Amino acid sequence: MALEIWTSPTPNGWKVTIMIEELREAGVDLPDIDVRIIDLMKGEQFEDDFTERNLNQKIPVLKDGNRCIPESGAILEYLAEKFPSPLLPLNERKWDVLPWVYWQMANLGPVFGNKLSYTRYMDDIDPVKKEHPLERFNNEALRLVSVFDKKLGDDPYLCGDTFTIADIASYPWLRGYKWSKVDITTRPRVKEWVDRVRARPAVERGLAYGVPKDEIDSWSKERRANYRQSGSSIAANQSLKDSIQ
Numbered sequence: 674m675a676l677e678i679w680t681s682p683t684p685n686g687w688k689v690t691i692m693i694e695e696l697r698e699a700g701v702d703l704p705d706i707d708v709r710i711i712d713l714m715k716g717e718q719f720e721d722d723f724t725e726r727n728l729n730q731k732i733p734v735l736k737d738g739n740r741c742i743p744e745s746g747a748i749l750e751y752l753a754e755k756f757p758s759p760l761l762p763l764n765e766r767k768w769d770v771l772p773w774v775y776w777q778m779a780n781l782g783p784v785f786g787n788k789l790s791y792t793r794y795m796d797d798i799d800p801v802k803k804e805h806p807l808e809r810f811n812n813e814a815l816r817l818v819s820v821f822d823k824k825l826g827d828d829p830y831l832c833g834d835t836f837t838i839a840d841i842a843s844y845p846w847l848r849g850y851k852w853s854k855v856d857i858t859t860r861p862r863v864k865e866w867v868d869r870v871r872a873r874p875a876v877e878r879g880l881a882y883g884v885p886k887d888e889i890d891s892w893s894k895e896r897r898a899n900y901r902q903s904g905s906s907i908a909a910n911q912s913l914k915d916s917i918q
């Protein structure tokens with residue numbers, strides 16, 4: 674039976690599409706994959722067929738048979754366990770890797786996401802009111818980058834010599850450092866890691882779902898404007914206003 678992936682070309686979506694391509698690269702014989710690209714700008718995440726799959730109304734979602742799995746970290750872990758590969762050791766060594774997946778989910782993703790929102794999307798907020806959250810999220814993002822740098826040390830990948838789901842989880846947020854304006858370049862090992870991961874053929878393919886090949890690294894003006902507009906409407910969060918009443 675085919676796996677369904679409901680996703681978009683965004684950081685949390687890329688984790689899953691990169692994972693699929695890395696599994697293929699590792700020689701795993703995957704079932705057919707039915708990819709549905711959700712247009713966040715059009716609000717397709719709020720439609721009934723999506724909400725049935727994820728009550729939280731955010732991409733990505735994996736559907737395997739009758740089971741729907743939201744949350745990118747859970748999807749990485751599910752796929753890694755279902756299709757064994759070096760991306761996650763399935764013995765006690767998995768505890769070298771999984772804490773860094775959870776670290777990304779609880780720290781790097783939310784903090785970079787918040788920094789990005791205030792930097793690019795919160796257009797209707799008084800700039801003076803933005804100063805404090807911008808400083809707070811920028812400082813915390815830089816602290817997390819320094820933790821990442823220490824954890825990397827002189828290893829090529831976050832958990833040692835082998836590329837794992839911990840690298841997949843962190844890569845989409847760190848690659849977007851210019852868009853979120855978090856200066857990772859003061860940590861050359863982190864920037865080198867970003868380039869090393871980007872050079873992987875499976876990562877190239879995983880970033881290309883829902884995006885023309887020539888826009889993987891550099892969006893067209895139109896796409897930039899679209900992302901900005903959809904980010905701003907998500908940040909304005911009409912659905913939140915409706916759902917907390």
Ligand SMILES: N[C@@H](CCC(=O)N[C@@H](CS)C(=O)NCC(=O)O)C(=O)O
Pocket residue numbers: 683684685686713718730731732733743744745746907
């Ligand atoms: N913790 C979730 C976060 C998912 C998430 O925030 N997805 C964003 C795209 S990167 C989204 O669907 N946003 C749409 C919205 O907030 O309406 C995960 O890792 O899967």
